[in-house]
Amino acid sequence: MATKTSENDWQLRIFDSLSYPTRILAPDGTIVAVNRRLKEKIDRNAEQTIGQKSEDIKHLFRTVTQSSAGGEVKPTLTDAVKKKSGKSIVFTTTDSQGRQRWEDRVFSPILDDNGDVVYIIESFRDITKIKTLEKLYSGMRELIDNVVQSSVSGIMAADRRGNIILMNRAAEELFGYTIAEADEVNIEDFYPEGVAREVMRKLRDPSLGERGKLPITKVNIRTRDGEEIPVEMTAAIIYDEGKESATAAIFNDLREKLAVEQKLKEAQAQVVQSEKMASLGRLAAGVAHEINNPLTSILMYGNIMQEKLEAGSPNKKNLDYILEDAERCKEIVKNLLAYSRQTNPKRDIFLINALVNESLGLIRDQKLFVHVEVIKDLADNLIYIDADKNQLNQVVINLIINAIDAMEGNGTLILKTYGEPRTGKAYLEVSDTGCGIPEENLNKVFDPFFTTKAPGKGTGLGLSMAYGVLEENRGHIKVKETGPQGTTIIMELPALADSDGLPFDSIG
Ligand SMILES: Nc1ncnc2c1ncn2[C@@H]1O[C@H](COP(=O)(O)OP(=O)(O)OP(=O)(O)O)[C@@H](O)[C@H]1O
Numbered sequence: 001m002a003t004k005t006s007e008n009d010w011q012l013r014i015f016d017s018l019s020y021p022t023r024i025l026a027p028d029g030t031i032v033a034v035n036r037r038l039k040e041k042i043d044r045n046a047e048q049t050i051g052q053k054s055e056d057i058k059h060l061f062r063t064v065t066q067s068s069a070g071g072e073v074k075p076t077l078t079d080a081v082k083k084k085s086g087k088s089i090v091f092t093t094t095d096s097q098g099r100q101r102w103e104d105r106v107f108s109p110i111l112d113d114n115g116d117v118v119y120i121i122e123s124f125r126d127i128t129k130i131k132t133l134e135k136l137y138s139g140m141r142e143l144i145d146n147v148v149q150s151s152v153s154g155i156m157a158a159d160r161r162g163n164i165i166l167m168n169r170a171a172e173e174l175f176g177y178t179i180a181e182a183d184e185v186n187i188e189d190f191y192p193e194g195v196a197r198e199v200m201r202k203l204r205d206p207s208l209g210e211r212g213k214l215p216i217t218k219v220n221i222r223t224r225d226g227e228e229i230p231v232e233m234t235a236a237i238i239y240d241e242g243k244e245s246a247t248a249a250i251f252n253d254l255r256e257k258l259a260v261e262q263k264l265k266e267a268q269a270q271v272v273q274s275e276k277m278a279s280l281g282r283l284a285a286g287v288a289h290e291i292n293n294p295l296t297s298i299l300m301y302g303n304i305m306q307e308k309l310e311a312g313s314p315n316k317k318n319l320d321y322i323l324e325d326a327e328r329c330k331e332i333v334k335n336l337l338a339y340s341r342q343t344n345p346k347r348d349i350f351l352i353n354a355l356v357n358e359s360l361g362l363i364r365d366q367k368l369f370v371h372v373e374v375i376k377d378l379a380d381n382l383i384y385i386d387a388d389k390n391q392l393n394q395v396v397i398n399l400i401i402n403a404i405d406a407m408e409g410n411g412t413l414i415l416k417t418y419g420e421p422r423t424g425k426a427y428l429e430v431s432d433t434g435c436g437i438p439e440e441n442l443n444k445v446f447d448p449f450f451t452t453k454a455p456g457k458g459t460g461l462g463l464s465m466a467y468g469v470l471e472e473n474r475g476h477i478k479v480k481e482t483g484p485q486g487t488t489i490i491m492e493l494p495a496l497a498d499s500d501g502l503p504f505d506s507i508g
């Protein structure tokens with residue numbers, strides 16, 4: 001230690017033992033003292049600089065090939081003197097081995113009793129390690145940011161008060177808020193009433209796995225528009241020194257997955273239904289064929305007997321009953337054959353609207369309509385179909401009678417026809433304001449002999465016959481809608497193309 005001032009010994013020893021290379025300067029920059037560390041690290045002959053003005057660039061690292069310091073050291077010193085407060089300047093240097101180093105030059109003014117600057121302590125600090133860590137950290141941060149941002153799952157974090165502190169792009173899209181807009185909302189607004197609290201309760205519940213962690217859970221979230229979306233989420237509490245500091249959650253939209261699952265379920269149900277229909281069809285066909293032959297002979301011989309019986313014979317009435325019931329059986333057999341598609345349909349070309357008008361006209365018992373308002377909502381373009389007209393009339397008659405039965409003869413019956421040019425399909429809908437079909441009966445109404453009507457009133461063959469007829473004529477029939485307000489049954493048939501290849505002609 002060398003100094004031209006007369007200091008106390010212990011002060012000098014402190015100065016010497018400072019671990020940073022340090023100099024004491026006069027406010028004008030004249031070097032007053034240098035410590036031991038400076039001599040070791042920077043300039044062995046530093047003592048000879050005492051009394052001289054400090055140079056602009058005197059580097060911590062001896063062999064410097066490049067420096068960013070420029071002429072900024074001197075102004076920093078001047079600034080520290082002027083402002084009477086500590087100032088520092090950081091610059092990078094490249095050492096003789098080409099390694100980048102960071103140096104922090106700190107100027108700390110020492111004031112006298114009047115508050116004037118008497119000395120400046122100038123220390124040289126190597127901050128390479130801190131800077132390297134800083135760089136590494138910011139690189140890591142950038143990487144984590146990229147990972148979070150590019151995730152297809154929505155990622156969100158909130159502080160202890162529920163303020164949103166992080167949202168990635170997928171979360172912004174899912175919830176419909178940008179992170180900036182999320183400033184005004186609380187985490188509770190992102191869920192339906194009570195759900196956020198329930199999530200927090202589960203997170204803190206040690207009986208549900210590791211504390212502070214929520215395993216995959218299905219919940220509904222709420223978007224900015226108030227829409228509720230089913231998601232699969234996992235969440236975690238973030239602890240800082242043992243205390244809850246934030247929560248983070250990852251969300252996956254389940255809408256697509258649920259829609260696929262639902263479609264699969266429907267497809268499976270359809271397979272089961274059509275298998276059932278097929279086996280019922282085989283059974284019906286078997287029964288119908290077996291009964292058809294004896295029935296034909298009963299009717300034939302019965303009619304012969306009828307002709308031979310003398311008028312006034314007491315057996316005539318009995319034979320009438322036999323023949324009447326045999327006719328009823330024939331009707332049943334006919335319907336069973338239609339259901340099991342054993343009828344070889346004829347092909348007629350006709351307008352779908354004609355089905356509505358003819359069927360209405362064919363219903364013999366017009367008393368049925370006394371308290372029923374019939375609304376015809378018919379297509380105003382010409383939609384031709386190519387199918388068995390007789391069979392389809394029977395179907396429509398059955399649908400109308402079912403509708404009137406469901407309304408107990410009192411209500412509104414709507415018959416609607418229309419076409420769908422895109423698919424080339426023609427539709428006929430029969431709607432009523434009746435009692436509706438209970439959920440548990442929905443997949444039974446097309447089964448043969450399923451009826452809810454009183455014995456002798458319905459055989460339960462109307463809809464099964466309709467089903468068979470539609471399938472046989474390349475169409476479909478199903479319950480479109482049903483409920484306490486009424487029922488709509490829809491028939492779909494392929495429409496015939498016109499000479500231009502279009503499915504429908506327009507009327508004008
Ligand atoms: N429009 C409707 N509204 C409410 N229920 C209906 C309607 N159409 C049919 N159903 C229900 O479906 C059952 C089966 O109908 P389906 O036409 O096959 O037989 P049915 O009318 O009972 O007897 P059938 O037609 O042989 O005289 C009915 O008994 C009824 O329970």
Ligand SMILES: [Mg+2]
Nearest residue numbers: 398402462463
């Ligand atoms: Mg019926």
